[in-house]
Amino acid sequence: MTKANIDLSYQQRPYNKDLSAIAGEDGLPLLGTTLELIKTPYALVDRLYKTYGPVARSRILTQPYLMVSGADINQMIFLDSDKNFSAAMGYKESLAQFYSGGLLVRDFDDHKMHRRIFQTAFKNDTLSSYAEVMNGVMKKNIDCWGQQQDFHFFPAVKTTLLDVAAQIFLGIEDLNGNEAQRIANTFEDISQGMMGLIHWDTPLLPFCKWRKGKQAKCYMEGYLISQIAERRLNDKSDIFSLICKERDENGDYFSDADIASHIDFLLFAAHDTTTSNLSYIMQYLGQDKTLQDKARAECQAKNKAFLAFDDLKDMHELQKIHYEALRMHPSVMMLLRRTIRDCEIAGVHVPADTIINVFPQYTHRMEEYWQAPEKFDPERFSDERAEHKRHPFAFIPFGGGAHKCIGLHFAGMLTKCFMHQMLLTYEWQVPEGYAPEHQVFPMPKQKDDLPLQLKRIQH
Numbered sequence: 204m205t206k207a208n209i210d211l212s213y214q215q216r217p218y219n220k221d222l223s224a225i226a227g228e229d230g231l232p233l234l235g236t237t238l239e240l241i242k243t244p245y246a247l248v249d250r251l252y253k254t255y256g257p258v259a260r261s262r263i264l265t266q267p268y269l270m271v272s273g274a275d276i277n278q279m280i281f282l283d284s285d286k287n288f289s290a291a292m293g294y295k296e297s298l299a300q301f302y303s304g305g306l307l308v309r310d311f312d313d314h315k316m317h318r319r320i321f322q323t324a325f326k327n328d329t330l331s332s333y334a335e336v337m338n339g340v341m342k343k344n345i346d347c348w349g350q351q352q353d354f355h356f357f358p359a360v361k362t363t364l365l366d367v368a369a370q371i372f373l374g375i376e377d378l379n380g381n382e383a384q385r386i387a388n389t390f391e392d393i394s395q396g397m398m399g400l401i402h403w404d405t406p407l408l409p410f411c412k413w414r415k416g417k418q419a420k421c422y423m424e425g426y427l428i429s430q431i432a433e434r435r436l437n438d439k440s441d442i443f444s445l446i447c448k449e450r451d452e453n454g455d456y457f458s459d460a461d462i463a464s465h466i467d468f469l470l471f472a473a474h475d476t477t478t479s480n481l482s483y484i485m486q487y488l489g490q491d492k493t494l495q496d497k498a499r500a501e502c503q504a505k506n507k508a509f510l511a512f513d514d515l516k517d518m519h520e521l522q523k524i525h526y527e528a529l530r531m532h533p534s535v536m537m538l539l540r541r542t543i544r545d546c547e548i549a550g551v552h553v554p555a556d557t558i559i560n561v562f563p564q565y566t567h568r569m570e571e572y573w574q575a576p577e578k579f580d581p582e583r584f585s586d587e588r589a590e591h592k593r594h595p596f597a598f599i600p601f602g603g604g605a606h607k608c609i610g611l612h613f614a615g616m617l618t619k620c621f622m623h624q625m626l627l628t629y630e631w632q633v634p635e636g637y638a639p640e641h642q643v644f645p646m647p648k649q650k651d652d653l654p655l656q657l658k659r660i661q662h
């Protein structure tokens with residue numbers, strides 16, 4: 204395919220290392236405030252905001268960056284009318300190390316050109332065809348959970364969603380077969396690899412997570428590329444098969460390498476995000492029987508075992524709970540950009556090549572937008588209260604602007620189809636006095652994997 208005429212020279216420049224003119228704190232020598240950012244990021248952002256204002260300097264190891272907070276700033280950065288902010292450079296040292304061709308590490312015209320590869324896969328008609336497959340895979344898994352002793356939700360739903368992804372994203376039908384197992388293991392190795400601390404791909408360190416992740420990534424790309432020719436000829440509607448047939452504006456197929464990169468990144472972007480969201484939904488409903496019963500009543504009133512795509516718009520209770528869990532615990536905790544040129548953010552002069560960190564959870568809990576923000580209260584999303592509409596960028600679990608999550612409707616469908624089945628099959632509760640510790644990175648979750656007591660509902 205042809206490349207758009209894009210000046211990418213900003214991608215060759217080093218990071219700006221001098222933010223001394225901007226108020227903030229550097230933290231410890233060599234470490235910066237990295238440990239606090241990993242363990243208790245909300246406390247760090249809160250202190251930076253209250254002490255230095257909405258644009259504050261801090262450091263990850265030796266690299267200075269700006270933490271920015273507030274709905275107006277979110278809006279300015281995501282809408283980016285002056286093309287000042289690069290996602291590709293924001294994620295260069297993290298995501299791009301494993302997903303260098305993914306949508307989130309592409310900017311402007313190049314990004315726009317590549318985003319069209321998903322146009323058929325995420326149309327309503329296509330989404331609607333996924334609901335049935337999704338429901339079948341979920342049922343098989345959910346049915347078994349009631350027999351398990353010492354049930355922990357997180358690993359169980361992770362496996363379930365990998366099964367869903369294997370079928371809907373990759374079109375693998377035999378979920379117990381070697382192919383599905385190998386893909387699941389590969390996916391896990393890549394995820395672990397991204398968290399590896401030693402970024403050195405050498406046979407001298409055979410157990411290094413990073414190296415194992417890189418090898419898994421090579422396997423995955425080879426696997427995907429080996430299938431592309433056959434996928435162009437089939438009439439299947441899994442996402443991989445659909446994007447293999449997609450063409451660019453000149454009528455050419457996308458390259459094999461681009462297709463493999465997009466599918467690979469899509470699996471990553473879709474999986475842990477939805478797993479995290481469902482874990483918080485299950486926790487809050489397990490802590491509040493009244494809320495759980497209210498959600499169940501909505502599902503029972505539908506009088507059907509599975510939701511179809513057209514039912515989703517009617518599931519108001521489920522929708523409010525989905526959003527409220529994302530408000531409290533947005534799955535993506537840091538959205539990164541890098542400035543392309545000198546610019547101004549909330550009256551602060553910001554030099555070119557500066558890392559900008561948007562932390563959605565902070566805006567999600569600002570009292571100017573949210574009533575009693577620390578409380579889990581789905582009703583704040585009701586038509587009457589509609590707190591999320593007080594500012595178009597106060598609620599940003601899916602980001603905004605050009606890079607806004609392409610899978611947000613898919614995520615909504617998956618969440619509601621799952622909750623519907625779960626609420627009709629079981630009542631559940633968390634252990635007495637449950638107050639879990641939380642892991643924040645790579646995705647937020649309960650550190651103890653969320654133990655649940657499930658009680659099957661007799662029909």
Ligand code: HEM
Pocket residue numbers: 290306307308318468469472473474476477480529533534535538539599600601602603605606607608609610611613614
């Ligand atoms: C609750 C679930 C999800 C959450 C909270 C979420 C969140 C996000 C966020 C915040 C971004 C923007 C990041 C940025 O601007 O820096 C994003 C982008 C993206 N998401 Fe999601 N996501 C979810 C589910 C999914 C699913 C299910 C898919 C695919 C089926 C998906 C595919 C993508 C892709 C491809 C991008 C990059 C879009 C672009 O750069 O144009 N996500 N997501």
